[in-house]
Amino acid sequence: MTAATARILDAARQGRAMAWVLAIMLFLTVLATAAGIGTARAAAALGQALAGRATVQIVDADPAARTAAAARVLAALRQSSAVTGATPVSRQELARLLGPWLGDAARDADLPVPALIDVDLADRADAIDRVRALAARLAPGARVDRHGDALAAVGRLLRLLTLLAAALVALMTAASAAVIVLAARSGLDAHRGTIEVMHGLGATDVQVARLFQRRIARDAALGACVGGVAGWLVVAGLGMQASGSGSQLLGGVTLGQGGWGAVIALPFAFVALAALVARRAIMRTMGRQL
Template sequence: MFGSRNDVPLDKDASSRFLPWLIAVMVYLATMSLIVALTMNKLANRWDQGLSNSLTIQVPAGQSPAERLAIEKKTVLLLQEFKKIPDVKKAEMLTDGELNKLLEPWLGKDVVLHDLPIPLLISIELSQSSARTLDAINALTAQNLPTASIDDHQRWLGNLLGLAKIIGTVSLLVVLLVGGAAALMVILVTRMGLAIHRQVVELFHLMGAQDAYIANRFQLHALKLSMAGGFAGLLLAGLTIAAFSTLLGQANSALLPSFTLTATEWGLLLLIPVGASLVAMITARLTVLRSLALMP
């Protein structure tokens, strides 16, 4: 009774044509949404780890070379004072090469910094951020370089982290909504199959076939079609990721996210078509059992 033969000719009805395509689209959308969520989570962690315990001090370099040289000397002395603060892990002035690298996404390569009014930048890394440490840095800066401004990144970092979390949450909600939409489609397609083969199903029912046997025919049919469509959708999503990774690699900008996925993340993506197939199978079974229970 549970052999490989299909007593209900489901392969010839409309569900065989539409369900794989519908599942492929749903899996593609769910996969891309999950990738967005993973990417935004990576960006948030990178921003948080890279900037949560760091400060940037901008020092106006002056208009003439002599003024710039004098300010550079004061900056070097100020760096020595910063290093005496217990929680300061590293304090250094960015070189022209490092400034070029920072400005490259906007101004391109080989920028002549001395021809531009670029301020001197001091990068400070803290072992831990505390109010006392920040007060000490502010006091030394105000005393030695009154025109300098301090940016602790907290304001815009908090906004970026909030935005990244919102986008990640919305992406996960899209995955759940796509799963719900896929279940609804399976219900509709299964009912369509029941309507098309109603006479065959009623005949089996009258001959004494158990509801579980008839449900198995439909659930295995839904599983087979969903697996085919699900892995097709995953393959299309993989090609899309590869295309985006190639384009981002050519752009070579630190401002853009990376779509490089780890083996664990690829395994998580592989669960999407498997999960979609299981949802389709269970949904088809429950739909058939419910419909058969209403038959005389």
């Protein structure tokens, strides 16, 4: 097949619209992929940060009794094999945490606030149960909250968003393949007479299919360049905003080296998929109709 023949098949240029459709699809695919990877990493980081963490809360109306009970529990926790670390939360830190709700009243020394102890649990199945039993024995009414339980709903939401992003990627990939199939069939219909002449001159189906495949791959590459670069820029911008937000949860929404590798490889995989789908669609259509 000569270059002149290739230009004849490309003269109608109906496939150029496909490039812009694929650019939009790839742009959305890049965003969905980045979102899925980011939320998956955030869920993993959140789980790792909260694993083995708990807080002991001691409530008593009498400040002296509350302070004494907190001291007993703290000393016992530091001696327990179920705990790797125990740190009391200072009154100043409690005032800072309550400030957004109580304002200046949070710094009032007469304000009755519970005594809190942050606990790092040992890597054993009964660690939380032993801490609860110890706190209940030394300070009846004490409450032990595991951090992972408090934010379990957030973790489930992040995992659900990851699955949703994966489903969107699958749907957009399928939609892109459908667009390519439609473009290939449209090209065959538009050049049916030319293809018959080429067959009469001795061209095989494989040779004709290669020409259409090359044209569609070129259009897909144009769409991949536009959609891929736009997607990379948006993902990089959102990543910078998340890392500079100061939020521990948003700061965990990062791609990492492997995630960026997957996002960067998407346009190349997109072009390869377009070429493969186009070839199969063209060969199947030519076998049935021509």
